[in-house]
Amino acid sequence: MDGTAAIQRNLEALKRILVMLVAMAGMGAEEPGAGGVGAGGQFTFFPRKGAAASRQVLAEKSKLSPALNPALSLPRHLYLAILRLLRPAEAAARRLIIAAARGIVVTLPPLRPRKPKPATLRGPRAFLPKGPKKRAKVTRRTLSLSLLDPPRRLLRVPRRAVPAHAAPRILGLDFGATYHPLPPPPSPNDQIDAARLAQRLAALGAALDDLPGQAKRFARWQARRDDAIARDGPVSGRRLSPLRRGRPPGGRLSRYDPTATHSYRIRDVDEILAHAHALAVYALETPDTS
Template sequence: MDGRAAIEWNRLALKRIVAALVAVAGLDIDHETPAEGTTRPTLPRHLWLAILRLLRPAEAAARRLIIAAARGITVTLPPPRKRKTKPVPAEQFLRRLGIAVTMPAAEIARAATAGKAATAARPRSYCLPLLDPLRTPEPYEERCRTVPAHAAPRIMLPGIIEPYRLPSPPSPGDPVSAVRLNQRLAALAAALDDLPGQARRFARWKARRDARLTRRVSPLRPGRPSGGRLSRFDPVACGRSGGEGRKAPRTIREVDGILAHSHALALEALKRPDTS
């Protein structure tokens, strides 16, 4: 099968997986952000984690299909636009000079109302990220280490400080907000429905990278994709019961096979052509 047929086959398989995740979660991806006054959707922690374990490799596979679909697409960046300089308010200019300025309460309320109106008029749209999240933060930046609340150390002085009771560890049945999960599912479904548009979007990012307008060099992170089990998946040996091949382990899921094929397509698309 050629590249386009492989991309289409994996795209349809991913759409089927996304539809199954939406059905299991019982979410409405047509409305990503709940309206004001409505109850935010929640899921039990165990179900939220189970969906997330499949959503991560599905997102990684979709990114690789977009990279493969963008092969051969060339984009010319428009000339840079001049930024319009906005007039600096007098209060802000005086504060930069170190002069304390007080604003009337009515002026503060008017500014807050205008900011809320602008936010409501321009709803935030969520798109599938084209770049893999890196394992570590920016180069030469220390990793933020956090300790869960139930494992935090306690420092007490007997007779002076009362013992502090630590919160109980999270339970599998605890309700977890599913707003962000719903937005990620909606973004993934929209990207799979408009794969050519996402490919042009990646071609624009690639043109910006070639013009040295971005800091990232490769859209893929080093090593294996996030959420996949590629170390235990062999596309050649999978499904062959006899001869030299061996059966795939039971822990391999369908999304792992899709991610393995999509990863191979993306690596092939990112290869530089031999011009020698």
């Protein structure tokens, strides 16, 4: 089974979905590459209509990743609509990376020997003043799509807290207490900080622009996992499979069937995710050892 054509077809479809999500979020893409995604998955942010003037100054003619742009905020209904499509798109991209990594063999560098811990100072040396501490170097973390599915929360304890807008109004016996009105219930038009959402869009764009590099990254993760298992044996809590059991995150299809007819609730991203999941499962169960 050669899934190269299927991987490429689903990759192009995911790029189109990503461009749609970027447009929904009010972000544009300069210097578009394949599928409208900029080089390296970087997008230029254009504020939506009605944004404050200070936010427009921050985003004016600046080619920034959304992770570095603090000016992005979206209405609640639009934020949730993007999130409902972004989650299955991330899962589909993760499975395309796993499928593309089939047959890739990598060689890990040798493990660095651990430095022995200094012995505890004893005697008169214990009272000598210590030298100045070295300042730790600040390294900026790069955006990257997670190669592992988020774990499923099995024991989900229901929240017992009462929402703020429905809290009981008990003022006590003090008749002179100041009355504080309750906050209004959440509205679909409330502005929500979308900086984290923009980071996820940028990470997804970078992964789709560099699928071979992400496939090598996943092959390195597999090699490190196999090396750790061979060295330490099975350890409780260690992640063995990048995919979680059951339905993929955010998907509405349990399996891929190109001949089946679906209801109106099934979106294009659900079909892409189901097909990508089948490709990833096949790549994990039948590795290419040639």
